[in-house]
Structures are given as C-alpha cells and as structure tokens.
Amino acid sequence: MSTDALLSVANLTASVDEKTILHNVNLNVRAGETHVLMGPNGAGKSTMGHVIMGDPVYTVNEGTITFDGADITELSCDKRSRAGLFLSFQAPVEIPGVPLSSFLRATIAGRPGLEMKGKEFRRRVKELAAQLDMDTAYLNRELGVGFSGGEKKKVEMLQLLLLQPKLAILDETDSGLDVDALSVVSRGMDAYRASCDGSLVIITHNTRILEHLTVDRVHVMVGGRIVREDDASLIPWIDEHGFESFEREAAGTADER
Amino acid sequence: MAKQRTEVADIDRSLYDFRYDEEGFERLDAGLTPEIVTEISQRKDEPQWMLDFRLKSLEIYNRMPNPTWGPSIAGLDMDHIVTYVKPNTDQKADWDSVPDDIKNTFERLGIPEAERSYLAGVGAQYDSELVYHNMQDTASKMGIVYSGIEEALHEPKWEAIIREKFMTLIPPTDHKFAALHGAVWSGGSFVYVPKGVKLDFPLQSYFRLNAAGAGQFEHTLIIVEDDADLHFIEGCSAPKYNVANLHAGAVELFVGKRAHLRYSTIENWSKNMYNLNTKRARCDEEGEIEWISGSFGSHVGYLYPMSVLAGRKSKSSFTGITFAGAGQNLDTGCKVVLGAPETTATVETKGISKGGGIQTFRSSIVATPAAEGSAATVSCQSLMLDDESRSDTIPSMDIRAKNVDIGHEATIGRIGDDKIFYLMSRGISEEEARTMIVNGFANPVSKELPLEYAVEMNNLIKLEMEGAIG
Numbered sequence: 009m010s011t012d013a014l015l016s017v018a019n020l021t022a023s024v025d026e027k028t029i030l031h032n033v034n035l036n037v038r039a040g041e042t043h044v045l046m047g048p049n050g051a052g053k054s055t056m057g058h059v060i061m062g063d064p065v066y067t068v069n070e071g072t073i074t075f076d077g078a079d080i081t082e083l084s085c086d087k088r089s090r091a092g093l094f095l096s097f098q099a100p101v102e103i104p105g106v107p108l109s110s111f112l113r114a115t116i117a118g119r120p121g122l123e124m125k126g127k128e129f130r131r132r133v134k135e136l137a138a139q140l141d142m143d144t145a146y147l148n149r150e151l152g153v154g155f156s157g158g159e160k161k162k163v164e165m166l167q168l169l170l171l172q173p174k175l176a177i178l179d180e181t182d183s184g185l186d187v188d189a190l191s192v193v194s195r196g197m198d199a200y201r202a203s204c205d206g207s208l209v210i211i212t213h214n215t216r217i218l219e220h221l222t223v224d225r226v227h228v229m230v231g232g233r234i235v236r237e238d239d240a241s242l243i244p245w246i247d248e249h250g251f252e253s254f255e256r257e258a259a260g261t262a263d264e265r
Numbered sequence: 266m267a268k269q270r271t272e273v274a275d276i277d278r279s280l281y282d283f284r285y286d287e288e289g290f291e292r293l294d295a296g297l298t299p300e301i302v303t304e305i306s307q308r309k310d311e312p313q314w315m316l317d318f319r320l321k322s323l324e325i326y327n328r329m330p331n332p333t334w335g336p337s338i339a340g341l342d343m344d345h346i347v348t349y350v351k352p353n354t355d356q357k358a359d360w361d362s363v364p365d366d367i368k369n370t371f372e373r374l375g376i377p378e379a380e381r382s383y384l385a386g387v388g389a390q391y392d393s394e395l396v397y398h399n400m401q402d403t404a405s406k407m408g409i410v411y412s413g414i415e416e417a418l419h420e421p422k423w424e425a426i427i428r429e430k431f432m433t434l435i436p437p438t439d440h441k442f443a444a445l446h447g448a449v450w451s452g453g454s455f456v457y458v459p460k461g462v463k464l465d466f467p468l469q470s471y472f473r474l475n476a477a478g479a480g481q482f483e484h485t486l487i488i489v490e491d492d493a494d495l496h497f498i499e500g501c502s503a504p505k506y507n508v509a510n511l512h513a514g515a516v517e518l519f520v521g522k523r524a525h526l527r528y529s530t531i532e533n534w535s536k537n538m539y540n541l542n543t544k545r546a547r548c549d550e551e552g553e554i555e556w557i558s559g560s561f562g563s564h565v566g567y568l569y570p571m572s573v574l575a576g577r578k579s580k581s582s583f584t585g586i587t588f589a590g591a592g593q594n595l596d597t598g599c600k601v602v603l604g605a606p607e608t609t610a611t612v613e614t615k616g617i618s619k620g621g622g623i624q625t626f627r628s629s630i631v632a633t634p635a636a637e638g639s640a641a642t643v644s645c646q647s648l649m650l651d652d653e654s655r656s657d658t659i660p661s662m663d664i665r666a667k668n669v670d671i672g673h674e675a676t677i678g679r680i681g682d683d684k685i686f687y688l689m690s691r692g693i694s695e696e697e698a699r700t701m702i703v704n705g706f707a708n709p710v711s712k713e714l715p716l717e718y719a720v721e722m723n724n725l726i727k728l729e730m731e732g733a734i735g
Contacts (some may be wrong), residue, residue, distance in 0.1 A: 084695070114693050
C-alpha cells in the first residue's frame with residue numbers, strides 16, 4: 009500500500025439492508041492520477057463511489073477510507089465534500105423550486121478560495137456553462153426538473169469545474185449520452201485536469217470515454233470484489249474480450265469456497 | 266386553574282365597572298350576555314341596526330354547537346370568552362410576559378424594535394403609521410376609500426353600503442364562530458375601489474392594524490367595483506402575540522364585473538392561538554379573485570377561504586401553503602362554488618408537517634346546476650418531514666351540472682434520502698439541505714408574494730427548520 013496516496017480505501021466491506029455489497033476492497037489513488045473502475049452491471053462499482061462519498065444508505069462493516077491524510081470513514085458526506093471529494097451522480101436528483109444558480113451558489117458558500125461575490129459568481133458560472141455548451145437559461149431553471157439525461161450530466165460537470173475537488177469520482181457519467189454530449193463530458197474532464205490537476209476515479213462499463221484520457225490504473229470489479237488491477241493496457245483488452253473471463257474466474261473462486 | 270384565575274384577575278375592569286354588582290359578576294363568569302354586546306356597540310357609538318345585528322348574532326351563537334368535524338378546540342376557554350371581547354382592548358401584557366421564543370423570532374426575522382412591541386400586543390402606534398397614512402393618501406387621490414371599518418360606519422354614505430353587504434357572504438348562521446364574530450366583531454379594514462380604478466401597489470392591512478390596534482375579531486370588507494383592480498395584503502410573517510388565544514375574524518370580498526382582486530395573507534399567530542377565521546369572496550361576471558395564503562402559526566387552525574363564482578366566466582385561483590410544526594393542528598384548504606356558466610377555479614396547495622404537527626388539506630368544490638361549461642382543478646402536495654408528523658387530504662366534490670370538468674390530484678411524500686445525500690455531497694449541511702428542499706417546495710407560493718414577504722416567508726421556513734435534525 010502506498011503511503012503517499014490521496015485516497016486510500018483499505019479492506020473495505022460495506023452493506024445495505026444487511027446485504028454485503030463490497031467485500032474487502034482496496035483502492036489507492038495518488039494526487040493527479042486517473043483511475044478507472046470497470047466491471048459488469050451490478051458489480052458494485054456505483055456502491056463503491058457512494059460509500060467513498062459517505063452515502064448513509066450504506067453501512068461500512070470493516071475497513072477504512074483515508075483521504076488527504078485523514079481518516080474519513082466516519083465523516084458525514086458534506087464534510088467529505090468540503091475536504092475535497094466529489095462524486096458525479098449517475099442519476100442526479102431533481103429539486104423542484106430551487107433554481108440551479110441558487111444551488112450552485114450554496115455549494116461554494118463558505119469554501120475558502122471558492123466563495124465568490126454575486127457578480128463574479130455569475131460570470132464564472134456563465135463561463136463554465138459556455139465551456140460545456142450549456143444554455144445559460146438553465147441556470148434559472150429548477151435543479152434537474154425537466155432536464156434531459158445529457159443536460160443533467162452537463163450540470164454535474166459544471167459542478168466539478170466550479171468546485172475543483174482534489175479527487176472526483178465520476179459514476180457512469182458517460183452512460184446514456186449521445187456522441188456530442190460525450191465529447192462535452194470528455195472536455196469537462198480535460199478542463200478539470202488542466203485547471204487543478206485533480207485526481208479522477210472513472211466508473212464505467214464501456215471504454216469509449218477513456219479514448220482521449222491518459223489512464224494510470226485500471227481496476228476490474230466483479231461481485232463486489234476487485235478481481236484485477238493493471239495499467240492502461242487492460243482497457244483495449246477488455247474492449248475486445250469484455251468481462252466474461254473475470255466473471256467466470258470470480259464464479260470459480262466462489263465455487264471453490 | 267390558578268393560572269386562569271390570574272388571567273381573569275388581570276383583565277381591565279373598566280368594562281364591567283358600571284355593573285360591578287354580584288348579579289353582573291355572575292353573568293360575566295357564565296359567558297357572553299346581551300348587556301356586554303350592547304356595551305360593545307354603545308362604546309363604538311354604532312347605528313341601531315348594527316346593535317340589532319350583534320344581538321341577533323349572539324342568540325345564534327348561544328344556540329349553535331361547536332364544530333366537531335375538525336381539530337379539537339376543547340382547549341379553547343369559552344367560559345371566559347368575555348376576556349377576549351372587551352372593547353378598547355388593553356391587554357395588560359407587558360414585554361416581560363411575552364414568551365422568549367416569540368422575542369427570539371422577532372430578532373431573527375429582523376423586525377424593527379418598535380414593531381416588535383406592537384406585534385407582541387404590548388405596544389400602540391409607531392412610525393409605520395406614517396407609511397399607512399402615505400398609502401392612504403395615494404389611494405384616496407384615486408378615489409379609493411381605505412379606512413377602518415368602524416370609522417367608515419360613521420360616514421352615512423359608507424354606512425349604507427356596509428349595511429347592505431355586512432355579513433351577507435358570511436352570515437352568522439354559518440357556524441358558531443361566524444355568529445360569535447357577528448356579536449363581538451371589532452376593528453378591521455374597509456376598502457372601496459370605484460369602477461375602473463386600478464391600484465398598482467398593494468394595500469397592506471398590517472399598517473392598518475397597526476394604526477387601529479385591532480386584531481382578534483376584525484372584520485375586513487372590500488368592494489372592488491366593475492373593471493377595477495386591487496391587491497390587498499393582510500398580516501405579516503412575524504408572530505402576532507396576544508394574551509387571549511382566540512382569533513375569529515371575517516373577511517368579505519366583493520369583486521365586480523371584470524374586476525380583479527388579489528388577497529394575500531401570511532398568517533403567523535403565536536402558537537397558543539385558536540385561529541377560527543372565515544374568508545369569502547363573491548365574483549360577478551368575468552370577475553377574478555386570487556387568494557394567496559400562507560399559514561404558519563396557531564395551535565389550531567380552521568381556515569378555508571371560499572370563492573362564490575356568481576357571474577358567468579368568473580374565476581377563482583387559490584395558492585396556499587400550510588406549515589404545521591410541533592403542537593400544531595392546522596386544518597386548511599379552500600372552497601369554491603361554481604355558480605354560473607363557464608366559471609373556472611384552480612386550487613393549488615402545499616402542506617408541510619414536522620415535529621408531530623398535523624396538517625390537513627380540506628377542499629370543497631360545488632358545481633350548481635347553473636355551472637354548465639365550468640372547470641375546476643384541485644392539486645395538493647404534502648410533505649412530511651419526519652415519522653411522527655401527519656398529513657391528510659380530504660377533498661369533496663358535489664357536481665350538479667352538466668358538462669363540467671373537475672380534476673383533483675394529491676400527493677403526500679417525504680424528503681427523499683437521495684436528495685439529501687445529493688445536496689450534502691456538494692458540501693451543504695443536512696439542515697441547510699432540508700431547508701433548501703422545503704423552500705423549493707414552498708416556492709410556488711413564495712413567488713406569488715411581494716419580494717419582502719417572500720423573503721420573510723423563506724426566513725420563517727428557515728427558522729422552523731432549525732433544529733429539525735436529530
């Protein structure tokens with residue numbers, strides 16, 4: 009285990025409604041690195057993202073999560089956010105009656121170096137919206153209400169760029185997007201890396217979004233366990249062969265027990 | 266018991282002094298008498314017809330039973346009702362006796378020092394009176410009458426109009442508290458907008474009340490003549506504190522042909538109050554009434570503004586929010602009578618319950634046989650903030666006309682954990698996240714309010730939400 013990791017997940021076991029989803033998972037991400045967490049549907053990838061972020065739906069039964077030198081296993085998710093963690097949601101929620109701009113304003117309130125005055129804030133948000141090909145009219149609309157899948161993902165990217173976290177977990181940010189939206193998301197990731205050299209953990213089950221990225225490490229998850237870790241060369245291999253061999257292997261391991 | 270005695274002992278005796286004999290004392294203890302009602306009327310130097318009206322109302326009041334279909338009003342001390350009806354009210358409250366939570370709320374809402382005393386029921390008149398007079402001047406230049414209803418009763422011209430309209434929309438036979446109101450009403454506003462006059466700023470009764478020192482049995486009578494337009498705002502969001510705990514006001518609104526009236530209220534009585542208020546509007550041809558209603562205060566509330574759509578193509582819209590916290594049982598809603606062809610009504614309400622509070626939405630839509638071609642939609646959304654709170658929806662529809670289109674939808678829900686997690690994952694605290702969601706839920710109402718009221722309402726929700734976690 010590398011001691012200089014920004015994020016270190018050690019021997020993590022987590023459950024929901026007394027059903028164990030994650031089994032003894034380890035993950036180490038250094039500052040500035042890009043990791044990919046891959047695996048078939050239902051492997052526990054999203055759960056992993058949510059548990060790292062501190063979703064109270066899940067119970068951590070064993071193990072620790074360390075971020076930026078501090079044990080955050082017991083920390084509430086708002087404090088994890090303020091410590092520099094970010095999770096882009098696969099299905100962002102809708103909050104009727106709350107304008108997107110007011111919400112964005114609340115996310116940066118009280119954050120040293122990020123809190124801005126009204127005018128400056130509006131300029132910054134407009135700038136980011138333009139960067140993401142987002143109509144600024146959205147800023148006055150109710151958060152998520154009536155937004156298409158692509159628009160919701162753009163809003164997630166906008167927050168990523170506004171908050172400039174030290175580490176961002178992108179949970180299936182690419183799923184269900186058309187080619188144009190996909191390129192916007194890619195641009196968002198590039199802009200994030202360029203602006204603050206933040207770390208990325210990209211959760212995905214297809215490799216398309218990774219084409220333009222320099223990936224440091226690939227983790228394959230099956231049945232709530234990390235079954236394989238390798239460098240970026242694993243990506244084209246998975247592209248060709250899929251996850252079947254990992255799934256067979258995992259099933260075999262389970263049988264042996 | 267000891268406490269009640271203290272309350273009785275504390276009241277100003279001046280009203281009863283003239284009959285300060287054993288016999289009179291007995292009657293006072295027993296409740297309202299014709300003598301007391303007569304005394305109220307005489308003190309106000311009212312015309313005979315009004316005294317007769319009061320006495321008739323008193324008879325009805327004594328005859329009628331308490332309502333049993335809504336929240337319990339058993340805690341209402343009706344035996345000492347005379348405590349509440351004393352004219353020239355001198356509540357004997359002092360600043361020290363105002364509960365701390367109310368003082369704190371004034372502080373947090375940013376209510377100016379001088380107005381706090383008024384709202385706490387211990388003060389008299391302040392600089393806001395100036396605002397009231399300015400408002401009155403501007404309005405009167407346009408031919409609008411905006412005065413105390415008791416003052417208007419002393420002008421022969423307005424007396425005739427008041428006599429014609431007074432308690433015709435809300436007859437004393439309507440319910441026990443309407444009868445009580447008819448017997449002991451005191452203070453309130455009279456507004457008359459002549460034909461075709463459109464006022465482009467809202468009249469606010471808050472200042473009116475301030476100047477008149479009225480409050481608990483106030484009668485509001487508004488007449489908007491044909492083609493005229495008025496926005497009237499009643500109350501303010503600071504808690505009004507009274508020693509006595511019954512509010513039984515009445516609001517009667519007459520909307521002429523093609524006229525428009527918007528009536529906005531934020532009610533926030535202190536949380537010992539039984540708010541048994543009655544509000545009604547009648548619209549002539551193509552006339553339109555808009556109700557904006559926020560109910561936050563009171564221990565028990567019965568409040569169902571009613572629109573009688575009497576003219577062809579007249580319209581009613583009701584937008585309301587009710588927030589019931591710990592110890593509150595608020596039964597609110599709206600009634601509409603579609604009484605002419607091609608009338609339309611919309612009812613959109615939001616209900617919030619928290620800390621064991623009970624919030625009930627009650628609606629009634631009646632389409633008379635004359636209502637052919639009319640349409641009404643009723644929508645109610647309720648939000649329960651915890652497991653101990655309660656929200657109910659009780660819609661009623663009585664359709665006696667052909668070709669009417671009536672729709673009703675109701676949803677009752679909780680704040681989704683996924684929404685809280687999402688907001689918190691962006692660094693927003695749990696309390697802030699809940700407040701944000703509740704404010705968003707209330708937004709359809711607050712956006713209808715003038716800015717300063719909308720801000721106050723949001724502050725109020727924020728106050729109510731504080732300490733909601735845990």
